[in-house]
Amino acid sequence: MNCPACGTAMTEMTVGNVKVQACKGGCGGLWFDEWQLGKVDQPDQSAGEALLNIPQNPAVKVDQNQRRKCPRDRDIVMMRHFWSVKRDVVVDECPKCEGIFLDPGELAGIRADYKSDAERHQAAKAYYDEMFDKQLAGMLRPTLLGPGARGRSGCARRDSNPRPSAPEADALSN
Ligand SMILES: [Zn+2]
Ligand SMILES: [Zn+2]
Numbered sequence: 001m002n003c004p005a006c007g008t009a010m011t012e013m014t015v016g017n018v019k020v021q022a023c024k025g026g027c028g029g030l031w032f033d034e035w036q037l038g039k040v041d042q043p044d045q046s047a048g049e050a051l052l053n054i055p056q057n058p059a060v061k062v063d064q065n066q067r068r069k070c071p072r073d074r075d076i077v078m079m080r081h082f083w084s085v086k087r088d089v090v091v092d093e094c095p096k097c098e099g100i101f102l103d104p105g106e107l108a109g110i111r112a113d114y115k116s117d118a119e120r121h122q123a124a125k126a127y128y129d130e131m132f133d134k135q136l137a138g139m140l141r142p143t144l145l146g147p148g149a150r151g152r153s154g155c156a157r158r159d160s161n162p163r164p165s166a167p168e169a170d171a172l173s174n
Contacts, residue, residue: 004068004078004092004101005029006060015040016047021071028056028104031071037100041083041110042117052108068101070094084120085127086113 001010001021008026012019018039021031030051040048070076078092078101089109092101102110114120 001031001071003027003029004031004071005062005103008057008060010071013051015050016045018047020051022051022054024055025057027060027062028054029062030054030102030107032100032102033072034098037102037110040107042114042120043111044116048107048111052111054104056104062103064103068092070097070099071101072097072099083110084113085124088113 002008003010003023003026006023006027006029008023010021010026010031011024013022014020016039018036019033020036023029023031039045040051042048067080068078070078072094073096076094076096078094080090080092083089083091083106089106091106091110093099114123
């Protein structure tokens with residue numbers, strides 16, 4: 001399987017119970033098949049430490065603006081989106097097989113986002129509560145509450161999803 005970012009043949013690595021394709025000696029990127037990234041995306045999942053420094057070839061240049069094709073199915077163009085509601089790391093995800101490609105450094109960024117599932121749930125809940133409150137405020141009192149107003153509805157809370165589908169980041173890549 002070839003790296004979707006630089007085309008180098010990827011090397012399979014097994015860390016803990018996770019199988020990963022690493023672009024060793026290429027751009028240093030990582031490919032996770034469906035569900036695999038969730039096993040190493042928090043710092044309390046120590047197996048992931050082995051994936052933080054994949055040897056790179058500094059001569060390999062990657063065009064970050066180029067849309068990437070799924071390495072499992074070259075007909076599919078991957079989507080770019082934020083990994084979490086913190087909106088700091090953008091990942092490439094295949095809409096068909098749900099595999100995820102990370103550039104070097106992105107796994108470290110993802111692992112720095114949340115220390116634990118509890119913290120992740122908390123952040124997602126706060127994010128969706130705020131979104132929901134803003135929407136509700138906009139619907140009910142569009143003139144009295146300005147765009148910056150933050151109402152607390154107190155009722156009808158939307159349940160937070162532990163892995164919310166993160167907002168699209170396509171605007172960033174153009
Ligand atoms: Zn690569
Ligand atoms: Zn795919």
